[in-house]
Amino acid sequence: MIRGTRKRAAGVMVTLCLALSACTMSTDTASSNHDGTGPITIGFIGGMSGVFAPYEKPALDGAKLAVKEINAAGGVNGRRLKLVTEDNKSDINESARAGQAILDDGAVASLVPVDLNYGGGAAQVIQGAGKIAMSVGGGSTQWAKFGPLVYNVGTTATSDGAAMAQFAHDKGIKDAYLMVDTISDFSQELCDGFKTRFKELGGRILGSDTFNNKDTSLGAQITRMKSAARQPGIIANCSFPPGGALMVKQLRDAGIDSPLISSNGMDGDFWFKNSMPNLSGVYTVDWASVWGDDPAPGVNKLVKDLAKAQGSQPQNQFGVTGYIAVKAIAAAMRKAGSTDGDKVAAALNSFKHEDVGIPLTFDKDFHMDRTREYRILQVVNGRPKFVTTVKTAGN
Incomplete structure (x- = not known):
């Protein structure tokens, strides 16, 4: 889906990113992620209110479910996942600030909003710190070539x-x-x-x-x-x-x-x-039917689990995309044997119909799925x- 608004955020994005470039993650929050012993912190940035809430609130539910399942199965490389969140209130001016806040919370990778202009500032800050940023389903083709550490589990508009x-x-x-x-x-x-x-x-x-x-x-x-x-x-x-x-x-x-x-x-x-x-x-x-009739049995099971977690019928596929984004990052970290951004990116680039809830394909030149049914x-x-x-x- 969605979306790159015509209200251009480029100037805001660049200004804020430059202003924040001198900010560094505190050693307290960073240590548990990089010494290989503590939990691996994954961030989630999204609008819990405003125009993008109908998409990003379900995505957060999906991300939480994925973290729960991964931890129940033993975590990633012997370490549990920890999810930290930042509400950007569907505000175009909150993007870069939210990205830095997630880094300050110790995230070594983060899910970012669906919309390029509302999520691009956060992605730029996160990528600038050498971490993976992954949109939960935006449709702008610009996501695919935003940078070496930025990905999108969606398809192009x-x-x-x-x-x-x-x-x-x-x-x-x-x-x-x-x-x-x-x-x-x-x-x-x-x-x-x-x-x-x-x-x-x-x-x-x-x-x-x-x-x-x-x-x-x-x-x-x-x-x-x-x-x-x-x-x-x-x-x-x-x-x-x-x-x-x-x-x-x-x-x-x-x-x-x-x-x-x-x-x-x-x-x-x-x-x-x-x-x-x-x-x-x-x-x-x-990309998936949330009405119990998807041709892939695994998707139907996932939707049932999401319905149970949410306490209501899922309204769209963004619970699924939040889930597969976390699963994709975790799978890449396992392949890489590391949380290092460049190594995780290399693992993501090797995905060819990788089973992360639904098949997911990336390559080094195009960080969106061009093969999806x-x-x-x-x-x-x-x-x-x-x-x-x-x-x-x-x-």
């Missing part, structure tokens, strides 16, 4: 969009309309990926329009869509709640019943179960369900 297009083509759909959320670079990349692949497959783009996630009315966009030559065979909803949810409702209220397809940002039923309880004709491209979920009468799988050529 353009690959997600290509998977959306492939599914539409496989269903025999010939034309599409694009709705692009301007709040996010991810959304643009997502629709770009859809458009490119759909046209390669012989599909036609009837039109394209933009909106902002904070808009309260899409009346003008709906009027323009209705003026198209015909009702589209499918609408690419390149957004996420609340704006993406508002778009679905207003389209349906306006009598536009074309199917809609989105990325994992529109996961879950939380955004429609009250306002559109009988919703149908909505598809999402995901997607799940297509469909909402029918208010209930999400697994439909099929789709693979793309990657990016």
Whole structure:
């Protein structure tokens, strides 16, 4: 999923990182990680409130579950894992500060937020200290080449969009309309990926329009869509709640019943179960189904364990991504026989369908998974369900 906001954080990121570059980890917190005897401290940075809470709170639950399982099985290289957390409040200005705080807590590797601009500052600080930073599922392609110690367990937005297009083509759909959320670079990349692949497959783009996630009315966009030559065979909803949810409702209220397809940002039923309880004709491209029907039995077991840990039905796959991020770091530390950042990175670069809950592949030049098989979920009468799988050529 998600997301590189158009509100550019580059200046803030660089300034804060430079300001923090002189900061060092205290010897008290560092010693237990580097003398090979104490626990291995893994950090988690995420928004426990704000726009990213629906994604990063579940990711934290997944990370906690992974730490619990790993410790129950004897830890990593004979040492237990310790998880420390830092809430960035979904605040773009908190990123670098959160990264330094996690280092001050003794982290030798850390999970960072989904969004590049909200998590990139933290990743830069952590990488600058020689540690691994791993996003729990952001979609910006820039994550893949951010630096030698920065990784992302997600897939690229353009690959997600290509998977959306492939599914539409496989269903025999010939034309599409694009709705692009301007709040996010991810959304643009997502629709770009859809458009490119759909046209390669012989599909036609009837039109394209933009909106902002904070808009309260899409009346003008709906009027323009209705003026198209015909009702589209499918609408690419390149957004996420609340704006993406508002778009679905207003389209349906306006009598536009074309199917809609989105990325994992529109996961879950939380955004429609009250306002559109009988919703149908909505598809999402995901890495895992959290509804007990994933084709991989191990994923279904993991989701059950997450539901038990959370005390409720998981709403999206980010509990899974938080889990696999910790599992990936732990597996790489075992392979490396070390917590040293460069050695762990070399181990991560060797991952080829590494089983960390779901298969995970990296290489030294591209630190996101370009081989993953997607799940297509469909909402029918208010209930999400697994439909099929789709693979793309990657990016």
